[in-house]
Amino acid sequence: MSTISIKTEADIKGMRIAGRLAAEVLDFIAPYMKVGITTGEVDRLCHEYMVNVQGTIPAPLNYCPPGYTPYPKAICTSVNDVICHGIPGDKVLKNGDVINLDITVIKDGYHGDTSRMYYIGEPSIMAKRLGLITYECMWLGISKIRPGAHLGDIGYVIQQHAEKAGYSVVREFCGHGIGTIFHEEPQILHYGRPGTLEEMKAGMIFTVEPMINAGRREIREMGDGWTIKTKDRSLSAQWEHTVLVTETGYEVLTVSAGMPPPPEFIKTSAEQIAAS
Template structure:
């Protein structure tokens, strides 16, 4: 049995602050995402905001898991067929691009990890639909979170919704426990069977961050050692929140003034008793 840490009330407070700051970086960068800006410029703006305004630091910068070269930037910018870990640089965004910005800040030793989709200029119907369904997938997964539920419940509802809409779920990357450590147990798979895997306990904190492809689920790694693309060049989308398990449901820790509201599809589920902290 893996050891999943149960956070103390003080640690939960620290995670609430880090989560809010992580979300506020995404609020801050939103007006800058438009045709003509480079992903490198968005990274620079995010990094400066963390350093100068928040007094937080970017967790990805120089992050180097075993077998990886240190990640060179403050955020991840994944455009169109990039699934995750796109490195900001000279790429100029154009109208119709679908962009995921993934932000993790460290504040007082705690990590706040979240990502959002941004549709640049006039998006295609496909990009808009894929982003919407992926957002619904994340929220359907979140709606399953409460003490006594299982990790498999989260993966199952995400996989079901994605595949029902003709999309596929990336298997190689998943959500993860988080706290003073960027990535810790458990792994939160975005596919699976209900009632399987670890049982959730109040005080666990982890991310739910489905990566959903418009085409097939197979991936390929780029020569930079970080960037992951869809093998068939199809569009990919991702949304991410950091979530606390409570006795009665969940609390989203990556909340800010600009956090998009839950999608209509989950509102009936949330009213059935999952306690959602405002």
């Protein structure tokens, strides 16, 4: 018996709103992502925008899964070799830094979850390439979403693209089902074999959020109990969207005016599907 929830029309409507609002936080903060700002100031600006402008609740604040201490901030700021769950604080962003901002808002009980990479000043060619390949990995994974396909299809295409570029896929963290609950079934692995794991059905909503390392895939956990870094101190990148399985394919829910467009090859394949 599957424990994966199938969302109702009302749920989907609520998730569209929450998804758009989460993406709009990333739009709002973009002009501030410059040399000299601290991650704590980024958190403060996002927190105030969520609460005072949007009327949303920052889901990470005081979030406390079993075995963890409550997460102390409104967003996650993962800089350079931080893979995920970096806690905002005194760190000053400098020229060449790369940072992932992970935003989850709650609106009328529904969660919108998305993340984006930002380049501070002029990043290295290597950093830009890692960000681009990771972005393509996310979209390739999303492109496999349709009823009747399997969750393993998503992980397989992500792993293939990352490893072909000489990168590695983090395995300890994955995408997840989402709705009125922040993290629910299914788990969305970013590696795997096609035709394996659960079959996708219309009405499922989950995140696709590959974490790709420039070096090896091994991780290390910091003493704060949250921050995860690459063991070999190589750069890491992540992008995330929340996606609905529709009757004919997929709908990305975390869309906003300022979001980066899908890669050209995704547009082409979507047109081909529409034309076939």
